[in-house]
Amino acid sequence: MKLEQYQIDQHNDSLLSKHNNQYIFIKEQLGEQGINANEIVKALEAFQVAIPSWALGTGGTRFGRFSGGGEPRSLEEKVEDVGLLHALNHSSGSISLHIPWDIPEQAQSIIALASSLNLQFDAVNSNTFQDQKNQEHSYKFGSLSHVDAAVRKQAVAHNIEVIKYGKDLGSKALSIWLSDGSCFPGQSNFVKSFQYTLESLQEIYAALPDDWKVYVEYKAYEPNFYSTVIQDWGSSLLFCQKLGPKADVLVDLGHHLPNANIEQIVATLMMEGRLAGFHFNDSKYGDDDLTVGSIRPYMLFLIFVELVEGMKRAGRASDTYAWMIDASHNVKDPLEDLLQSVEAILLAYAQALMVDRKKLEFARSQNDVVLAQQILQNAFRTDVRPLVRESMRLSGGALDPIGLFRNLGVRSELMNERGKVTVATGL
Numbered sequence: 001m002k003l004e005q006y007q008i009d010q011h012n013d014s015l016l017s018k019h020n021n022q023y024i025f026i027k028e029q030l031g032e033q034g035i036n037a038n039e040i041v042k043a044l045e046a047f048q049v050a051i052p053s054w055a056l057g058t059g060g061t062r063f064g065r066f067s068g069g070g071e072p073r074s075l076e077e078k079v080e081d082v083g084l085l086h087a088l089n090h091s092s093g094s095i096s097l098h099i100p101w102d103i104p105e106q107a108q109s110i111i112a113l114a115s116s117l118n119l120q121f122d123a124v125n126s127n128t129f130q131d132q133k134n135q136e137h138s139y140k141f142g143s144l145s146h147v148d149a150a151v152r153k154q155a156v157a158h159n160i161e162v163i164k165y166g167k168d169l170g171s172k173a174l175s176i177w178l179s180d181g182s183c184f185p186g187q188s189n190f191v192k193s194f195q196y197t198l199e200s201l202q203e204i205y206a207a208l209p210d211d212w213k214v215y216v217e218y219k220a221y222e223p224n225f226y227s228t229v230i231q232d233w234g235s236s237l238l239f240c241q242k243l244g245p246k247a248d249v250l251v252d253l254g255h256h257l258p259n260a261n262i263e264q265i266v267a268t269l270m271m272e273g274r275l276a277g278f279h280f281n282d283s284k285y286g287d288d289d290l291t292v293g294s295i296r297p298y299m300l301f302l303i304f305v306e307l308v309e310g311m312k313r314a315g316r317a318s319d320t321y322a323w324m325i326d327a328s329h330n331v332k333d334p335l336e337d338l339l340q341s342v343e344a345i346l347l348a349y350a351q352a353l354m355v356d357r358k359k360l361e362f363a364r365s366q367n368d369v370v371l372a373q374q375i376l377q378n379a380f381r382t383d384v385r386p387l388v389r390e391s392m393r394l395s396g397g398a399l400d401p402i403g404l405f406r407n408l409g410v411r412s413e414l415m416n417e418r419g420k421v422t423v424a425t426g427l
């Protein structure tokens, strides 16, 4: 299924006068505070969030999986799904592949399909947290950190193979999330695990093309419950520093211990120029993989306050970082969920762009805690939805992406095309 521009235009026409009133209202409101609404809209238009190939089907838990019907059955259908999202919001212009769940057997035809939908290929993701069919060695006790050199070699070779697939598609980065660790005290030697991992990563790093990056993701726990080799941003940064300038730290919002101050981590990584980008999601307890902004929108906003500050300080545009959604759960239509997630990201970004930095620095210099809090909360409590809608409209997307998705009956159309019982590859 493909959306036609006239369908989006018709939808926008029906909402346009109401939208224009709302946009003019906020534009004036912001103008009184010396903020240029059009500039924020421009920044929103430029912000693209990659969609991972594993988020297009209903995610499961270790207890069960409830597929929703019409899920993509092949890589081609996954690319088509991201094409639908991008047509609706014009903010999801790339897809991030997971190998081996989504191996591009014929790169040229996949590239042609993606280009026809205005999509590019984002970072490729390796997988050494599962055993695959016919795999010689098991990853039950680790991969890049394994005590047996033969297992490490196999895991390194897999990552190098993933780079090859990515090169064929025009990707420019490899994302590595390592589940290696231990479940019980005494099971592994922390120092040896670190050193084996470093040696393995060095081999992968050496295989990176010149214009590539490797993103090193950390996670506090799960699936290992006592220790994780790359457990936090400090370990990740240490690996990156030892590897070299092509390695940067990838922050996944669900990979921290409860109540971690993620915005401070972001500020520190940006200060060091080592932030690769983000895996967005939301959670209440751990790596819950919930819709971005659904539980803790204020935290998301505070993170964007640091991101905006850090980008400005480094003189880097938003498209020089890797932004991706990493979520996959049980109860929503995955495409509607992704539309909500992208909207939440853009809302937080818009609010962060509104923060009066000069005033905030002044408040800080005076130790005016009340004013500092007020400046942030004024931005957070402003309804910036008309700005996000305007950015989508101007770039050719829909004023109300989920509304249009529902009005057009996209899911039932997909179920007609693909069947009611389809299960996408993934978790």
Ligand SMILES: [Mn+2]
Pocket: 177, 217, 252, 279, 326
């Ligand atoms: Mn992730």
